[in-house]
Amino acid sequence: MKHPLVDLRTDPVYKIYTTANDVDTTSKSLWAEMTPQQNVALNRQWHAYEDVVCEMRMMASWGWKATADSVLANSAFDPSRTAVSIVIAQSGPLCSQKATVTYFLVELISIFLDLIGVQYDILGFTTVDRNGGKSRQQWVNAGCPENPGRLSDIKRIVFQEASSDKSGTSFDSQVILRGETFNDSIDGEALFWAAERLKDLSADTNLVLMISDGEPTDTTSLQENHPDFLLSHLKAVIRDLQTTPGFFVAGIGIDRDVSDLYETNLKICELDQIPEDTLPFLTGLFS
Template structure:
């Protein structure tokens, strides 16, 4: 399956499985992405190994079964009770989590025959895969496999295959006297989560101790130890650590900001300005930049028309568009009653609602034009240009804005502050420069040359993010669109050396967090697109992209998924 087909399959799968997950659990904030459970945009770690999938080698039925299993977790597992007995060690947590999932599949799933069939099929598929892997050849693997299958069979009442029973017989017989009491109790207590959790924790502790002893015995055989540890690296990696390994943007509370009742100050706005970015680039140079962007774009296998269809699907709003008359079913049309009397065989006497999909959406992309972003300018220019073109084809109003400073290290604002005797708490101490690359009332085709100004190196200096978000959101509110989204593209926390010098490290960051909260209250959906950095410290919904990674269709579909987060139906 190629990248585009795989991305479309994953998106469609996530949508359908997410709908099923919400219907079963009753949680409207639950979402399903690549086999993982999210509440809003917070990942919910689930360690049970049969509920953890990669995205390359599984069918829709596998993902649907995982979604059903996760729905049971939300529906019938009390998190407080779960946390109260959860072991501290990794192996213990894995087993304890697995035991809880087995309880849910034995009890809550009984009311949902289809769900029960799905989760049982998923467990059997996982067990079969484990059974035919190299892991079963290690003493640790067979011990862990025996415990899991025995607990699953005992608690759910499902019968193991003859081959599995033969495989486990010797190990199970050796463990019977040690764990038989807990196995009996788990089945008896499966309707009582609190009692079950205590027994599950005890059993997990026993098995964890046995596994630790086995690892210690095998430590003399280094190759075998490596094999054993590969087993646990496979099984014990928490979901929270399986996400892309991007650093998280640093965030802290500003002491200066707090001391002044979260009041943000600006020393002077005298030198602030808003400019058309293209006016700072010579015409010939701008055309050269545009040719470079077009060449880079042509080298990619990105279907802009396909991407536009996806955006239209995300942002569409069904609207009534009158009636369609002369239909064979629908609402009886009173005007046709006389016709019915005259011609009883006539069936086209009904009318139907006519519903069409409209896009009433505005999207503003706000680019951090700080110095560190300069090295990413060429790749980002193609990414943003493609997004703008696809969004425009989908009927979305778009703007591309940027923010930087007029100088390094404070410029004229810093000199004015020094001349005035360096008064305390000056607040922001630099010249803010906001840039217009493409305005809302300009089409992509007319703005394509101006967009090429993204490649002008001397635009990139320092960044005052909070004021830029406030400026961009005010422009969005002036647009007539019913729904509004602001995408902030950045590779770090707000940074202006002069402002940081006279305040503290997190002064601008605290202001950014305040502005984002206020903007969301105004009805604007604010999302962060991190360039090699996780921006979740500032934006509740964010996506990190690797600036070194090639721009494949999968990157664009991940961005589309991010934008769809605020428009889930």
């Protein structure tokens, strides 16, 4: 049975000035938009990434199967009725080396989810730019009314759909390594969007796993609203998820402790920390 989430976007405290300029895209579309020079640069990044993680990936694979078998041995766990959304808050500070850590984390989580046989989304969430974009300009043209709500144009990226037949992270998802696609991130809306997509899968157990390197950021919106405007909304969405039957939420902080936001949480600081710390964390999520 599906249990609808409260649509917190219509909450009187949190509002959106306009959604007319929001963008929905895919990793394939991001590839298609790249210039030849950007393709060369990303290919260079990919080879550098492989040089760094190849051995760690191989070592991690030795323990992956045994850990997955321990989860599957739990009679209460039904992979056919379980769905996961991995959502990456792609904020500006997440570029360069943090993007490498994030991609390796997503790659290993994907391997684990494939082994236990659950369906999962890989999503990205950011803003179109760091200056508010068209939405802010519309607000200015309207005379800058007070407390406008979220002013930036947001970009929702589907790197991989739960309905996909692919195993592991797809080739297209390598665009996660592109730091220039990261601007600001409005984490409350990211979590809400991820949860709404899970609802469409009609699973009994739904997990939203947020990967972030900090609190929600959107300078344009914060300048014109209450300072806690975005953080309060994020906390409200987390509370809503935690009280919705069949839904669970967890957070992984990239170089940041997110225990103040997510009761179930993990902090990742270094690349070589991922294999050792991620396995027991994932096991706990499905125990």
